[in-house]
Amino acid sequence: MNAHTPLHPLPVTPAVRLQRVVRQFGDNRVIDGLDLDIAPGEFVALLGASGSGKTTLLRSLAGLDSIEGGRLIVPEARSAVFQEPRLMPWKRVWKNVTLGVRDGDARSRATKALTEVGLAHRLNAFPTTLSGGEAQRVALARSLVREPKLLLLDEPFAALDALTRIRMHQLIIDLWRAHGPAVLLVTHDVEEAILLADRIIVLKEGRIADAIPIGLERPREKGTPTFNAIRRRLLELLGVDSGRQPSEDGQEVRPFRGLALAT
Amino acid sequence: MTSPPVLHNPADTVRTIEITPSVARNGPRVPGFVLRLLSPVVILLLWEIASRAGLIPTQIIAAPSEISITLWALTASGELAHHLLVSLQRAVLGLSIGVAIGVVAALITGLSKRGEVVLDSPMQMLRTIPSLALVPLFILWFGIGEFTKVALIVMGTTFPVYLNLFAGIRNIDPKLIEAGNTLGLSRRELIWHVVLPGALPSFFVGLRYSLAISWLALVFVEQINTMSGIGFLASDARDFMRTDIIVICLLVYSVLGLLIDGIIRTLEHYALAWRPSFVKS
Known part of the structure; x- marks a missing residue:
């Protein structure tokens, strides 16, 4: 689908624009000066460990929570699907x-x-x-x-069994192609993010630790060398030590070395 | 004949049992309700025999046969129907007013924070007063007429509805409220489509309590200066040691209780059709 190939650099009017957005509870800054643009029709996955602020960010985009600082521009027509129906x-x-x-x-x-x-x-x-x-x-x-011009998905498949989840992945891609909204998918499932998204944003302590465009053709398959390479990189970013095993394509996995990972 | 090669030690043989299809018993089957009726009938028979033998004097309790004769007489003369109608009128009037007050108050306190601040504590204070303890005060204020009787029923029936509906409104799953917000519902739509339907089961719980209380209150209020009503019938019978009439009054109470429960059940079945226990698969 040409309409949904990753759009980089971003076009003039993004569907979503965040500028130095701050969300805090008391002194605790859950989202700490976040900048992010999402293009119309772009499928973005938001990865992050628990407490990284990904759900908080989605709630702000859905209009459920206010923000304490910065600018946040979202389409008027937006809707959300949560983990529970x-x-x-x-x-x-x-x-x-x-x-x-x-x-x-x-x-x-x-x-x-x-x-x-x-x-x-x-x-x-x-x-x-x-x-x-x-x-x-x-x-x-x-x-x-x-x-909606922006579809917000907050771990919508997390409570489903594995087989249902596979069907839902296909369905969500079909629906996205048919309707063309920008999608922000919050997930903790690295593979799900790689299977679905045009771009994966890794959130860490309320900031973007990395943004990885996924250029793979759809339908995508798990376990290909490129898929595995992306997966390893994401796991590293998320601080999961994958054990420094030499991988299938011969590269050694680097352990996570802190935050200096921005591309 | 050569024996087959032994593959395993015979001592390892698995002990098996055979499960055969269960066979339905033949012969006429006694319906369940007949069996259920059996023990009450036996009890009634024993009671009757004991009364006739003089083991149970009529001042303690009348014999079942005597009770049924009196019941027939009271029904035929229209006396029972008259008293019943008067009692029902009092109960329905008191209940309607009580439930209406309870619902309005619960909507005010449940749906607005300010309403809760203003109205909830007086309601909670009033709630703790047993309504029957108000009898002397109400008689002083309102006299001994119908007003006092109905007012006491109102006092008793307001709070179960109030408390349950209030709790029902406040215990709506916040996630559903949030869903309503993301779907762009206005406050009025949110109340109509989310809050009230969600609180309806709690309202019915309160309504059941209120119904029971309205009936219970009758027993007391109909002893205050009255010449009609089931409560009057019972207290009048007490003065004349007519245990048969007292038992009939008790029967009327329990039959009405069952009847009202049935009505509520039907209402719930219709209004709460979405609940898993009612949904037909």
Whole structure:
């Protein structure tokens, strides 16, 4: 897909622009002067250990939290999918999807969105009768029906089983191609980030430790030499010592050596 | 005949059991409810026999046959229906007012911080007063007429609804509120689509308590200067040592209790159709 090849350098108007953004709780700066641009239609994954500020950043972008300093520009049309589906248990699936949608024929829009995620047959079901994967797909449909220019995903696949997760990866790529929103995926799964993203941002102590463009063709496969090389580099950045084993392509893995890693 | 080669020690042979399909018992089956009825019927029979033998005097408790004859007489004369209707009117009136006050107060305190600051502590103070302890004060204020009776039922039924609905509103999963916010719901939409449906199960819990209390309160308030109502019927019967009528009043209470429970269940089934226990797979 040409429309979604990584866009570097960035075009004139990014979909998201952060300038010296600060978010702090008391004296604790969770996000510490962050600069980041996301191009329209770009798929960015945000990696980081727990406490690195990645979820905090996403919440600020979603408008759930305020910021204490800097500038933050986001599209007006944006939506979020969280780790839990967060569906209203008392509303049938299609009502959940169109909750808060005020214009147009709600029912037909819900049907269209649910068909896209393969759940047209569960239109009238109550959320409690859905499996974890189905519920998460409803949450995706609920996001898409709003035609977002920025789709925020906060570990949306973390609670799913491995097989469902693989299907969801494919689905998210298909939906992204069909609708073309900028995507910010927060994850702690290094492989997931490499499989999906145009660019991976590694967050450490509220700052960007590194930004790695992923030029791999889609669909991507795990375990190729390039994939493994990126994976090792990311694990290093995240401070996971992969044991200095010589890798398949003969290079020795460097252990993590602190923060001086910016490209 | 040559024996097959021994592959393992016979001592290792696995002990097996065979699981056979279970066979349904033949013959006529006694329905479950008949079996369930059996022990109450036996108890009634023993009671009747003991009464007739003079082991249980009528002043202690009347015989089942005597009770049923009185029940028939009271029903046929319309006396029971009259008292029942009067009691129901009092209960429904008191309950409606009590529930309405409870709901309004819970919405005010539950949905606004300021409302909680202003209204919650007086409600909590009033809540701790047993409503029956207010009888003397209410009689002084409102006299011994209908007003006092209904007011006491209102006092008793307001707080269960208030407390449960308030807790229900405050215990909504904050993640759902957050989801509502990310979906761009206005405050009014958030209350209507998220908060109130989420608090509905708690409201029903409170309503059940209130119903039980309204019924209980009748027993007491209908002893205050009255000539009608189930409570009057019972206290009047006490004065004449009519244990048969007292038992009938108790039966009326329990049947009505069951009936009201059934009504609430039906309401819940309709209003809370989304709950896992109600969802048909």
